[in-house]
Each structure stands twice: as structure tokens, then as C-alpha cells.
Amino acid sequence: MDRDTRERDTRLKLAVQKSGRLTDPSLDMLARCGLKLSRGKDQLMGFGENMPLDVLFVRDDDIPDLVQEDVCDLGLVGLNVIEEKRLALAARGIRATFECLRLLDFGRCRLSIAVPEGAEWSGAASLAGKRIATTYPNLLAQFLARQGVAAQIVTLSGAVEIAPRLGRADAICDLVSTGSTLAANHLEEVETVLESHAVLIRTPVALAPVKTEWVERLLMRIEGVQQVRESKYIMLHAPRSALAEIRRLLPGSESPTIIPLEGHPDKVAIHAVCRENVFWETLESLKRAGASALLVLPVEKMLA
């Protein structure tokens, strides 16, 4: 077996967007999973120094193909890109075989229909006979078919939001997160076609046991990273008589640790992991219920 083949059998290759909205959150998640990457001179590859995992930096649109064709074992990409690809392949009689391993908590956006401000809108039927500009022709076609609406799809490669102003379309179907781009172009979001977020996908091809083991470890770490993002560790003192009320107020914590306080038989210390953010309002309610010495700490790592 030559060196290349041996490496292919032991090191995972993960495709990540080279430069765009998913790049920083993807690299941030991998770093939180413990991966130390050294970037090669060409910046196209990142080598995992402390895990058998290398990163290939590519355009996000290429990620489903790279994984489907088993050039990469894993990929981090938007659900919007995956679903568009799945439909594009299906139209050519090819079945998409990449597998979604995990939904991730970043890259949130939605593929939406927007019309010029003030345009008449009474549901999807208003699109009948209209021209709709998009870079997602397959998802849009599926949406229109499901709504039973016949409209003309104008496929563009970018700058979709200016198509109505240029007279190239009557409506658009594009990605929206805050809506500020739409507002800047005097467009109004009227219908959601797809709710999207980043996902981790994997090759349909069976992996060598070492690689499978690392995929499982990575998934477990991702789970931990996602859980701690919102989690807080809270410590407080409480009168025993207020225990029930205080436990009810602790957000998203299952079984807090209750510790007796030396010299205070009527009081206890409570330590709990709250799986939701702890707001000032919560602390104020806890205090009103009799809690004192409240302390809220960020959680760094969590493994169930």
C-alpha cells in the first residue's frame, strides 16, 4: 500500500467553505471540538495537528459533489445548498447519496419569496404568471409545484435582489437572515420556501474503522459544543423552605445538586447546569424567592 492510500484510510477529509458566511462559524466549531489546524502554503488545505482530520477549503456549492463523489468524507454546508443539489441531481435521474449527520446551530437563514414593497399579495397564488428571479431554481420549482402555481423562473448566478429594479423579474426567491438586504432594495418578504442552517454531511461510502471512530468522536464533541453554547452553571444559597419554588425557576435544569451549608440548618447551596441562557430577570425572580449569593458561570465543556 503506498503512502497516499494509507493516509486515505486513516485521515478524515472535511470540506469547509473557503471564504464566506460559513467559514468562521465552521472553523470556530472545529476549534471548540479541539481541532488544531495548520494551514498549508496554498491555503487550500488545513492539516489537523492533533486529530487525523484535514480540512479542504472550497466553494460551498462544490461541497455536496465532493462528498457525494467520496473526494471528501465529510462536509459542512447549508441545508439550502444540499436540498437544491438533491433536486438538481434528481432532475438528472441521479439519487443524492450524501447523508446528513447532524444539524448545526449556525448558518441560520431562510429561502424566501420577496416582492416589491406595496405589491399586492394574497398568498402564493399571487405569483401566477409572474417572473421570479433566483439562484435556487430547483427549490423554487418544487415550491411552485406544491402550491399549484405556474410562474416563470429566472435563474441568475447572483445579485438576485436587484432583479426587480432592473425589470428582470416581478419577485425574487433568495436567502434572508435579518431582512436588511431586502429592506435596502425595497422588497418585502412574503413567504418562506425553506428554513435553513448548516449541516454536517458524510460520504455514502463505508469508512475504515479508524475513520468511523473519529466521526463518532467528532459528533460527540459537536453535541457537547452545541449544548454548552447556551448553558450556564449557576450557584446560589436558598432557604430550605423555598427549595421547590427555586427549582421551578431554574431554567432548563434537570437535577440540581443540593448541598447542606455548615452552620445554617435552614439553608442549602444549590448548584445546577442550566441548558438555557440565564437572564437578569431570572436572577431577580430567584432573589425574590429567597435566593442569595447568586453566581452564574459559563460552561466550557460538557460530555453526557
Ligand code: ATP
Ligand atoms: P461561495 O463563494 O462559497 O459560493 P456564496 O456566496 O455562495 O459563497 P455565502 O453568501 O457565503 O455563499 O453563504 C454561504 C451560506 O451561508 C449560504 O448558503 C447559507 O446556507 C448561509 N447563510 C446564512 N445567512 C445567509 C444570508 N443572509 N444570506 C446568504 N446566505 C446565508
Ligand code: ZN
Ligand atoms: Zn456558493
